[in-house]
Amino acid sequence: MNKADCVIIGAGVIGLAIGRALSFLGRDVLVLEENEHVGMGTSSRNSEVVHAGIYYPENSLKAKFCVQGRKLIYDFFHKYNINYKKLGKIIIGTNEEELKALELLEHNARNNGVELTYLNRIDVKKLEPEINCSGSLLSNESGIFDSHSFMLALQSDIERNNGAIVKKCRVKGGELNKNGIVIKIDDKEESKVICKTVINCSGLGAQELSNNFIGINKNKIPNIFYAKGNYFYLNKKAPFSRLVYPIPGKHSLGIHFTPDLSGRGRFGPDIEWTDIINYEVDSKRLASFYSDIKKYWPNVKSEMLSPGYAGIRTKVNKTKASDFIIHTPKETGCENFYSLYGIDSPGLTSCLSIAEHLKKVISSA
Numbered sequence: 001m002n003k004a005d006c007v008i009i010g011a012g013v014i015g016l017a018i019g020r021a022l023s024f025l026g027r028d029v030l031v032l033e034e035n036e037h038v039g040m041g042t043s044s045r046n047s048e049v050v051h052a053g054i055y056y057p058e059n060s061l062k063a064k065f066c067v068q069g070r071k072l073i074y075d076f077f078h079k080y081n082i083n084y085k086k087l088g089k090i091i092i093g094t095n096e097e098e099l100k101a102l103e104l105l106e107h108n109a110r111n112n113g114v115e116l117t118y119l120n121r122i123d124v125k126k127l128e129p130e131i132n133c134s135g136s137l138l139s140n141e142s143g144i145f146d147s148h149s150f151m152l153a154l155q156s157d158i159e160r161n162n163g164a165i166v167k168k169c170r171v172k173g174g175e176l177n178k179n180g181i182v183i184k185i186d187d188k189e190e191s192k193v194i195c196k197t198v199i200n201c202s203g204l205g206a207q208e209l210s211n212n213f214i215g216i217n218k219n220k221i222p223n224i225f226y227a228k229g230n231y232f233y234l235n236k237k238a239p240f241s242r243l244v245y246p247i248p249g250k251h252s253l254g255i256h257f258t259p260d261l262s263g264r265g266r267f268g269p270d271i272e273w274t275d276i277i278n279y280e281v282d283s284k285r286l287a288s289f290y291s292d293i294k295k296y297w298p299n300v301k302s303e304m305l306s307p308g309y310a311g312i313r314t315k316v317n318k319t320k321a322s323d324f325i326i327h328t329p330k331e332t333g334c335e336n337f338y339s340l341y342g343i344d345s346p347g348l349t350s351c352l353s354i355a356e357h358l359k360k361v362i363s364s365a
């Protein structure tokens, strides 16, 4: 049987960030990824936004890791020369009720240590003349970045620290034995790996994978719900210079505008509960995109929008907003087995602080 020190399952932004942090601790890191490249899952199907930490309830893991992670990730961009733009963002209220919601958001953000500036309708017109609103909040800390270069930089650090990333390698499950945790790639004896530490960072597959490990505390594994987020591209030059967000919903931030680094604009993601992983965007969703966008951008025309791409959020709850879940041996019931669940937005922003957290927990275990 093969031997390994620390195995991370899944080379998305979370697995790579944790692998990198542990490789700097001197651990021998092996990242196993089922796809042929890193970051082909949710980590490449998102808005590539660095979030400030405005929305998440005070003391939630999302609030804590987003605010810490945002600072770490901007430092990382400087140090590793990753392309980013701190464009800033405005959150828009279009009526009295939404202005009240903005007040609550501002209060929540302040509790999380995030400063926002209130702008009235005239202030907004000066900054973003095409926007129609009654008032808005301005966040100067929000930005966009090149998530692919970021992930490649994480991968390079792992490899520089003598770690390895093995692609096209799907982990089926595993079991505990007296010498450690045995990982099964397939049923052949020669493709089993015995490891000291295992961290399940397999995103949409995390619950299924934990269920396939014999000896893990199954009753602690949370539920999983898929919340697909569709995007529509804007087929003309973007009329906004900042990120533009409506008032958020319970499970999503509302159909917002973000440009990519080349300046191409897109709207989304919306929310579509689904049981399957299917990334096609149904063009019939155009009507609801158009009516949502028109509320804050009256000049939008439906022919300016075309189906783009989609990502799938992993949610642990369908009835209320869900938080990140990080299971340590206390919850998994298995010494040295860690598992992350429900890492949806702001997972990109938070990845470096989640990694720092796990580094501390694992090094003191």
Ligand SMILES: Cc1cc2nc3c(=O)[nH]c(=O)nc-3n(C[C@H](O)[C@H](O)[C@H](O)COP(=O)(O)OP(=O)(O)OC[C@H]3O[C@@H](n4cnc5c(N)ncnc54)[C@H](O)[C@@H]3O)c2cc1C
Binding pocket: 009, 010, 011, 012, 013, 014, 015, 032, 033, 034, 035, 038, 039, 040, 041, 042, 043, 044, 045, 046, 047, 048, 049, 050, 051, 169, 170, 171, 172, 201, 202, 203, 204, 205, 206, 209, 228, 229, 230, 269, 310, 311, 312, 313, 314, 343, 344, 345, 346, 347, 348, 349, 350
């Ligand atoms: C529509 C959308 C928009 C978002 N926008 C933002 C944003 O703007 N800003 C932000 O901060 N966050 C955003 N997020 C959240 C962010 O994208 C995720 O939190 C983050 O990408 C999760 O990374 P991950 O590594 O956990 O998952 P993934 O990137 O999915 O990585 C998991 C990896 O595990 C691999 N894997 C799965 N099962 C196995 C197995 N059995 N064996 C081996 N490998 C396996 C998969 O192939 C995959 O590569 C968004 C998410 C969505 C869906």
